[in-house]
Amino acid sequence: MTNTSIAFIMAGRRQRRRRWILVTSILALLSLALCCAMLLLGTTFYSVKDVLRVLMGEELQGVSFAINTVRLPRMLAGLFAGFAFGIAGNTFQTMLRNPLANPNVIGITAGSSAAAVFCILILHANSTVVSVASVIAGLATVLIIYLLSRGKIFSIGRLILIGIGIQAMLDSVISYLLLVGAQQDIPAAFRWLTGSLNGVQLYELPPLIITVLIFSPLLVVLGKHLSLLELGEQSATTLGVNTDMTRIALILSAVFLVALATATTGPIAFVAFLSGPIAKRLVGVGFSNVIPAGLVGVCLVLASDLMGQFAFETRFPVGIITGILGAPYLIFLLFRMNRKGDL
Template sequence: MSLATRPTPTAERTGNETLVLPNRRHLRIRRMVKIGALAFLVVALSAVTLLLGRYTVTIPDFFRIVAGADIPGASFIVMENRIPRVLIGIMIGGAFGVAGAVFQTMLRNPLASPDIIGISYGASASAVFAIAFLGASGLVLSGFAMAGALAVALAIYFLSRRGAVAGYRLILVGIGFSAVLQSVVSFLLTRTDIRVASDALTWLNGSLNSSNWDRVTILFLALAVLTPAVVVLSRSLRGLELGDDTAAGLGVNVERSRLALIVTGVLLAAVATAAAGPVAFIAFLSGPIARRFLGGYRPLVTAALVGAVLVLAGDFLGANLIPGVSLPVGVITGVLGAPFLLWLLATSNRSGQGG
């Protein structure tokens, strides 16, 4: 081949770019469309929750109420019940979704979510103690839940640490803590008044029934602090997903970044738990669903949207599925999450990844 007919490196490079760049652009557009569809679904479910139910509100009446009109009965239902309920549902769904995705991505294991490895039970045990023996509520209850979740998470971290934290070791230690803390919660419930125990059980099932504007404000302020921390730590998270050695080669301080991510993920799960109780399996389901939905690509924003969709859909179904009976959202999500957990364990063992 003569020099005149031999393709130049520039021509080869240009040819590769014409093949690769459109594919990347096409994938990026597809991902953005899917994320937009999830966001639209959140808006649609919010509208359904706000307008429909045992008391139906028309669209014109809804906007009149929001604008300040007083419609007897409807104004209270919309402003004091449904709007706070939807806002808390979106925020706790997003917080649980991001918390689960952080742990699952960091440890490269779908079982590594706060509600599987005992962190949510740490918040629950501490909160039940505060409810049963201190009569706590509001900010005090939130503080106890956060302190309990953080204490359990740090105990799991340091007990599973042997040179470096291994994913399966941390998960196994966490499952052990989960079993112990379940027993602690049961013991606390047997040692308190039946009415207080009933309130605590309602909270333990995960429910949006006690949503109000005070909880909306507290949760919003907490997420306003934690969200920027997640954004800052997301680069380290992408490195840790590739493995400790690769992350260290990319300049990531592995142990420091992992500890910071654990604390941030725990606080996200804790503030959501404090606002509505330990809504079952939202943290566990959101990350894997987001990953499958985007073909293996796992931005945290997608997990947050999936979590919000699951909470809003579960809450609406729980409130309207059985006439005359209002089921907590945690009951509905538990029904969805338990089969997925069994399926994941079965497929992991069959593929030799079950540990």
Template sequence: MMQSTQTMIRQGYTKRKIRLISVNILLIILTLCICGAMLIYGKTIYSLDTVIRVLSGEEIQGANFAIETLRLPRMLCGLLAGLAFGIAGNTFQTMLRNPLASPDIIGISSGSSIAAVFCILVLHMSGSGVSIAAVLSGIIVSIFIYVLSKGSGFSGGRLILIGIGVQAMINALISYLITKASQYDVSNALRWLSGSLNGASIESVPILSVVVVIFGVIILGLTKQLQILELGDEFSTTLGVKINLIRILLIISSVFLIAFATSVTGPIAFVAFLSGPIASRLVGLGAPNVLSSGLVGALLVLGADMIGQFAFSTRFPVGVVTGILGAPYMLFLLIVINRRGQA
């Protein structure tokens, strides 16, 4: 009897592992396919052979500018930002045990946005200056939210509520700045706030790559501890997890991912919010889904950008498309949570 139970457990574990590996491989293949499609398609459609030759360093008249200067930075920034949003969003949702605990809902993305809007509208800055200010502001606002939520002990629910309040305050400040700015500056600020890959440049790729690799690897390395934290502080302490240290490492890593990604693309709506739940559905409940969430985030950003560019007669920023996708899900989630609360 015991042998039979152990066999069933091993078989279940093997099935879950095979499912996880299969889903991740499929997500990687889909991501590579859409990356290739972004390099191939545009006003001029180039063959895959032409794209490979250009990326190999060959000079092809007209193709080099379109592929290397316009499409490649756009694709790489979308890929890296999607990975960052997906991993960070899933980390917050898992750690705080609440699907609403997404960085773009609890004020972290807004923290980067307020500095960027201030720089654009008041200081008339652009480029790397705006990005640096957005990163610093995102980190400062995150620390502010964490300190306010700490109190006598850490509370995920308190952090979410304070984060939502801080976001509302920041959004009010952003609205005030927009109403007082000139019409020309407002269009630049709104373009940044909508979340877009239009301003992506190859100069942003190295630093964003380093940030995604370093802090993504840290979160991947803490996957087991993150799953244990989902059980609650008492169970985590019983199982030997240093909850304060692990939580701080996860929060710092996630904040850096969000801040740097937002500084490059703007606050792309709902990618961090959607990636974790979609990944959980794909790999199965209880399976480690950090990498899967990052890949889903990359697919959402790249796919939404392709839709925004080519599916309509008018081109839309990627954040508009993800907002249309994410808003109904958020309403559905709120209804579900409300019904569970009533039950």
């Protein structure tokens, strides 16, 4: 390889790095701006000065209650759940080399939701029990899907098809629970089905925040192996990747993120599905897509929640807005994959 070729390759790498840094910085600033908007906007508009005084611990009549009880928990839930859904969805899509392979489509969020709805309607459990059951059910669901799809040789197509079948079964279980559940518990259960930031309390957030702070860096570290898995099973093995152990670590990390986010906000539709492809379009190829995908997830959740609160005469949960945004993209993706012969 000549010096000219090396210089050309290095110049291209520097250009891709600058693009990654620029896009990631813009997404981070946009996320910060949306977080500020979540704290400032509401039935009553509060100044930046008043919000900062409350966040510093000062008591202001009316303002403290609105910020500490309503707006701050709502903002933090959207921030960490959006990042969790975005990074987990990107992990599944990249690892399985298929844009359809996200937690919503292959049944993982359905498993967590079914457990949460069962605890709410049948056991009348508190939020702690609901969160624990959601995590366990999410792990159990992904374990069942993985084992059924493995066979003699791991198959991505088999995993997706089995996941879709498991999701359909769990959706039927959820429908049955809604039919037999007590009428007064139905509104709380519907939260898990639509995805909402309404009613989130500060004491419910530590498990989600801790999970994101633990598993997000792990997925960032594993980002290099994730990119190698995208090349295929044989290529990754040839390059020295222990595919089974790496895949298990990636799946467990992503499932914990999805399960805790679902336990906190419900399965917010299409965030995990949209974040990875949007981030990939923005940052291009050559560098890890993990952090940008998480930031896109944050922007989608917070922007959709603001739209649901203020863009219409009636207030809508965030999951309805993200569903409206994501459904056309899913149809477009299916048509494009059909034309390419991937379906």
